[in-house]
Amino acid sequence: MSGTLGNEDANGGPVRHIPVMLAEVLGALAPAPGKVILDGTFGAGGYSRALLEAGATVIGLDRDPTAIAAAKDMLAAHGDRLTLHHTQFSALDRFAPEGGLDGVVLDIGVSSMQIDEAERGFSFQKNGPLDMRMSGEGVSAADVVNRAKVSDLTRIFGILGEEKNAGRIARAIEKRRQEEPFVTTRDLAGLIEIVTPRRAKDKIHPATRVFQALRVYVNDELGELAGALLAAERALKPGGVLAVVTFHSLEDRIVKQFIGARLGKAGGSRHLPAVEPAPALFSQDGKAMISASEAEAADNPRARSAKLRAAIRTDAPAPQTGLDAFGLPALADIHRLGGFEN
Numbered sequence: 191m192s193g194t195l196g197n198e199d200a201n202g203g204p205v206r207h208i209p210v211m212l213a214e215v216l217g218a219l220a221p222a223p224g225k226v227i228l229d230g231t232f233g234a235g236g237y238s239r240a241l242l243e244a245g246a247t248v249i250g251l252d253r254d255p256t257a258i259a260a261a262k263d264m265l266a267a268h269g270d271r272l273t274l275h276h277t278q279f280s281a282l283d284r285f286a287p288e289g290g291l292d293g294v295v296l297d298i299g300v301s302s303m304q305i306d307e308a309e310r311g312f313s314f315q316k317n318g319p320l321d322m323r324m325s326g327e328g329v330s331a332a333d334v335v336n337r338a339k340v341s342d343l344t345r346i347f348g349i350l351g352e353e354k355n356a357g358r359i360a361r362a363i364e365k366r367r368q369e370e371p372f373v374t375t376r377d378l379a380g381l382i383e384i385v386t387p388r389r390a391k392d393k394i395h396p397a398t399r400v401f402q403a404l405r406v407y408v409n410d411e412l413g414e415l416a417g418a419l420l421a422a423e424r425a426l427k428p429g430g431v432l433a434v435v436t437f438h439s440l441e442d443r444i445v446k447q448f449i450g451a452r453l454g455k456a457g458g459s460r461h462l463p464a465v466e467p468a469p470a471l472f473s474q475d476g477k478a479m480i481s482a483s484e485a486e487a488a489d490n491p492r493a494r495s496a497k498l499r500a501a502i503r504t505d506a507p508a509p510q511t512g513l514d515a516f517g518l519p520a521l522a523d524i525h526r527l528g529g530f531e532n
Contacts, residue, residue, distance in 0.1 A: 209236030210297065210496045211435055211482050218433045218500035219293040221246035227293035228286065228425070230279035230418055233257055235264050237295050242268050246292075249285050250274045253325045253409075278325075280417030283425040290427030296418055296434045298411070298441045317376040322405045331404040335378060336371045340364045342522040349519045350412075350440065351403030355386045359400060375401075402438070407521065415441060416516040419448045423471060423511075426503035432472070433500040442497050444516060446479070449501045451515075471508065472501035 209215075215237060219227055223245035229238045232250035234257070241248050242264075248271065252258055258276045265272055275285055279296060320332040338346070340360045348356035362385045363372070372378050379397040386396040406412060422432050432449075436442040454470025480500075482493035 208490050208492075209240070210490065210493045211480070211486070211498050212236065212240055214480050214482075214498050215295055215433050215435065216240055216244065218498070219246075219295060219431050221293070225292040226287055227295065228282055228291050229295050230282050230422075231295075231297040232261070232274060233297070235261055237297065238272065239264065241295075242271060247271045248273075249291075251277050251279050251282060251285065253278045255326065278414055278417075280414045280421055282418060283421040286425035291422075291425050291430050292427065293431045293433065294422040294426060296415075296422075296432075298415055298434065298436045317374055320372055320375050320378055322401075322408045324409050329408060331408050332372055334404060334408060335363060336367050338522060345519075345521055346407050347400050347403045349403075349521065350406045351399035351401075352439075353399040353403065359385050406440070412440060412444060412516075412518050413513060415444055416448075416513050416518060419445065420508075420511055420513075423452070423503070424508045428503055428505040430503045431500060432503065433498060435496055435498050437492070437495050437497075442479075442499070444518075445499050448516070449474070449478075449499055452501070454506075469506035470504050471506050472503055474501050 219241070221227055221241045221244035225246045226249065227241050227246050228249045228251065229235075229241065230251050232238055232252040233254075235250070238248045238250050248268075250261070250272065252274070253276070255276050258274050261274055265274065273285075277285075282294065320330065320335065322331040323329075334346070335343070340363075343360035343363060344357045346356075347353040347359060353359065359382055362381055363378075366372070366381055372381075378400070379395075382397040382400055388396050419432075419434075426432060434445045436445055449472055452471040453473065454468050478499065480498045482490075482496045487494040
């Protein structure tokens with residue numbers, strides 16, 4: 191995943207893959223010769239290219255095989271200072287060198303490459319198969335829309351998309367799929383436009399939140415993010431930097447709570463005895479969160495919602511922490527047929 195966006199060049203042609211908050215990310219990671227930094231969301235290589243130009247050695251990961259395949263020129267240009275792996279970033283600690291990483295950067299979101307390609311099914315603005323799988327494998331968005339229980343669809347849309355009309359849309363989907371299954375992005379977006387017509391004051395298309403919810407659900411994006419934070423904690427050397435760029439509140443909340451819990455601050459109140467603080471696993475230097483500048487947000491609409499949180503790894507050993515500690519929403523397991531209607 192990579193939070194990039196298409197724009198226009200001076201000739202009106204598309205300029206793709208603008209890395210969001212690049213200057214701020216580089217400022218946090220301080221790339222330099224001798225440093226090894228892992229880019230867990232390689233995408234089109236925007237961050238990796240800048241890190242390499244600063245002299246760092248880069249390990250790039252992406253769960254989308256097309257992103258890895260498209261990077262042949264970058265690999266040839268940088269030799270052994272760039273290695274790429276087709277994998278999910280929740281497994282990033284498997285690729286850390288002995289002694290640990292100097293930095294980890296994660297850009298949480300869908301890349302412009304995926305949005306621009308209609309056949310990937312990520313965008314309601316481009317008609318294509320209702321797919322949304324970043325890896326191209328597993329259960330697709332069409333599988334979920336055509337088979338998931340109405341109650342599960344309601345929770346998916348309401349929790350992961352923060353869609354106020356989740357129940358109404360889910361019931362309309364159930365009625366329509368009994369007559370004809372959903373096959374394309376236009377099928378689904380068209381129904382949502384009928385169920386919740388766009389009003390003059392609406393800033394976004396009525397299908398935006400449902401499409402976001404399906405993408406996050408199909409790719410288990412919140413679980414992947416939680417797993418990646420724990421993996422980074424294990425993989426970073428003392429003094430190594432974790433930098434995460436998020437684009438919506440669900441992601442940012444996970445990162446904020448994770449870093450906050452790792453700062454090792456004491457608990458307690460005036461009514462209860464102070465609780466001995468746990469050893470700090472991370473520290474922070476400067477602001478806890480940085481937003482994109484007004485200039486960048488004006489130039490790149492995708493950056494308007496971007497937030498960067500960075501933290502510095504201490505020498506405290508990583509605990510044996512599972513995903514349960516994140517309090518992720520309990521949703522139907524799409525890999526079990528019991529979670530679907532027949």
